[in-house]
Amino acid sequence: MSIKIGKASFWHVHAWDYTKQAQQHQDTIIAAVWDEDVERGRKAAEQLNVPFFEEFADMLAMEGLDAIIVDAPTNLHKQLMIEAARAGKHIFTEKVIAPTMQEVNDIITEIDKSGVKLTVSLPRLNDGYTNAIQQVLREGQLGRITYVRVRLSHNGALAGWLPQRFFNLEQCGGGALIDLGCHPMYLTRLFLDQPVTGVSANFGYITAKEVEDNAVATLYAASGAIGVVEAGFVNSHSPFTIEVHGTEGTLLFGTPEEKLLLRSNKASDDGEGWLEIPLPENRESAFEQWVNHIQNNTLATENIEIAVELTRLMEAANRSASEGCKISIQN
Numbered sequence: 001m002s003i004k005i006g007k008a009s010f011w012h013v014h015a016w017d018y019t020k021q022a023q024q025h026q027d028t029i030i031a032a033v034w035d036e037d038v039e040r041g042r043k044a045a046e047q048l049n050v051p052f053f054e055e056f057a058d059m060l061a062m063e064g065l066d067a068i069i070v071d072a073p074t075n076l077h078k079q080l081m082i083e084a085a086r087a088g089k090h091i092f093t094e095k096v097i098a099p100t101m102q103e104v105n106d107i108i109t110e111i112d113k114s115g116v117k118l119t120v121s122l123p124r125l126n127d128g129y130t131n132a133i134q135q136v137l138r139e140g141q142l143g144r145i146t147y148v149r150v151r152l153s154h155n156g157a158l159a160g161w162l163p164q165r166f167f168n169l170e171q172c173g174g175g176a177l178i179d180l181g182c183h184p185m186y187l188t189r190l191f192l193d194q195p196v197t198g199v200s201a202n203f204g205y206i207t208a209k210e211v212e213d214n215a216v217a218t219l220y221a222a223s224g225a226i227g228v229v230e231a232g233f234v235n236s237h238s239p240f241t242i243e244v245h246g247t248e249g250t251l252l253f254g255t256p257e258e259k260l261l262l263r264s265n266k267a268s269d270d271g272e273g274w275l276e277i278p279l280p281e282n283r284e285s286a287f288e289q290w291v292n293h294i295q296n297n298t299l300a301t302e303n304i305e306i307a308v309e310l311t312r313l314m315e316a317a318n319r320s321a322s323e324g325c326k327i328s329i330q331n
Contacts, residue, residue, distance in 0.1 A: 003090075003294060004031040006059045008080050009072035010044045011036070011171075012094050013163060018069050018121070019048070021287045028291060034059040036072060056080060060087040067294065070094060073171035074178070078103040081118075085110040090117040092290045095182045096311050099173030099318075104311045108304070119290035119300040120307035124183045125190070126286065128279035129253050132260050133191060133244060136277065141264040142246030148191045149228040149243040150184035157206075157213045157233035167209040175211025177201065178314050181231030185317075186310045188219060188227040191244050195331040197222050201317035206234045217317040220326075229317075251277075 005022050007030055009015065022028045034053045035041025045052035053059035060068075060083060067090035070080055077098045084091050091111070097120055098104045111118050124130060136142065153176075156162030165171060172178060177185075189196060196219045204214030213234045219227035232238070239256040249264030249271060260277040267275060284292075286303065293300050316327040 003028045003066045003291065004064050005029065006032040006034065006053075006062065006065050006068045006089070007044070007048075008056065008059075008068045008070045008084075009035045009037075009076075010040055011073050011165065012071035013166070014094060014121075015071035018071060018092070018094075018287060021285065022069065025288070025291060027295070031065060032059050032062050036076065056083060060084060060089060066090060067092065073165070073168075074099055074173045075171055078107055081107045082110045085114040085116050088114055088116060090290070090294050092119050092121070092287060094121050095307065096120075096173070096178060096314060097307050098311060099178065100315050101308075101312055104308055108308070117290065117293040117298075117300070119286055119293060119303055121286045122182075122186055122303065122306060122310070123286060124187055125303070125306065126283040128282050129242070129258070129260055130187065130190070131280050131283065132277050133242070133251055133253070136251060136262060137191065137193065137244070141249055141262065141266050142244060142251065143248030143265075144223070145192060145194075145225050145244065145246045147226050147228075147243070147245040148188045149230070149241070150187045150191075151230035151238065151241040152180050152184050153230065153232035153235040153238040154180065155234060155236045157209065158236070162233060167211050169210045172211060174314070174318055175203070175209065175215070176213050176231040176233045177203070177215040177217060177229070177317060179231075180233070181215055181217070181229055181317075182310060182314070184229045184231060185217065185313055186306055187242065188229050189309060189313060190306070191242075192219065192221055192225055192227050194221045194223060194225065196220065196227070196313060196329055197331065198326050198328050199313060199316035199320055200326040201320040203321040204232075212321070215317075215321075217313075217320070219313065 033045040070093040201217040203212030
């Protein structure tokens with residue numbers, strides 16, 4: 001039996017991507033649309049040939065509705081997800097879950113009470129290069145991790161293709177870091193593979209928007225390891241880049257080719273040259289994982305833990321940039 005999904009807004013730039021995933025999956029259908037922008041929502045519903053609801057509660061009350069996909073402004077996530085959880089609807093959401101830990105804790109509390117299945121879209125966790133890097137780390141080929149750097153940037157604020165609503169501080173909770181920077185943030189934390197004890201961040205405003213369009217955040221670990229997260233809306237031809245350094249070797253990806261290169265003292269050549277590591281196929285998407293959790297009554301435990309930690313780090317980075325100081329994190 002198909003899982004009937006209500007689409008909660010087309011605010012986010014990836015909203016139609018998730019809609020298409022739901023349309024293409026053999027076990028899901030888009031059954032309804034709600035949008036805080038009535039005109040946009042009506043237009044989307046007409047394209048999809050499904051009912052449009054001006055009130056979110058009315059969509060949740062639709063007979064047979066099983067789940068929702070949340071692509072609403074970030075500042076509406078708490079309200080929508082708590083209402084959906086209380087109505088017994090499974091939830092797939094664009095990152096971040098919410099901009100503050102207080103909001104996230106409130107959401108998770110309601111989800112735990114209701115027993116609905118939550119999955120957060122953290123797509124780069126499932127990419128082949130991520131899985132290959134984790135395998136190298138598990139094998140210990142880099143020794144103790146000392147430094148991780150991940151960069152993701154585009155020119156959306158310069159070229160004009162990024163919607164103006166993505167520069168709205170109230171709706172977004174920030175700019176380049178909380179949008180694009182989410183991906184390098186969760187990857188950096190993943191590759192550090194140890195608790196972060198402090199965060200410092202600096203924001204730039206090159207196009208004089210309300211939110212930052214150029215950002216860097218530094219993550220500190222008790223071991224002395226450092227993680228650097230970079231994001232921007234004002235950079236042309238900036239490759240997605242990963243560096244992982246350790247006491248015994250280094251991994252590079254995307255500098256600039258999408259190749260994973262390893263140089264390690266523990267390699268067969270004793271680190272004399274760079275070895276290209278084959279990339280495995282991507283794992284199933286976060287959306288597919290969500291459907292499986294609904295069907296098999298399982299929990300996206302790792303996904304949710306990483307998503308919660310993402311908000312913790314993002315909130316600390318925003319505080320650091322605002323207050324001009326390093327923010328300590330209690331683990």
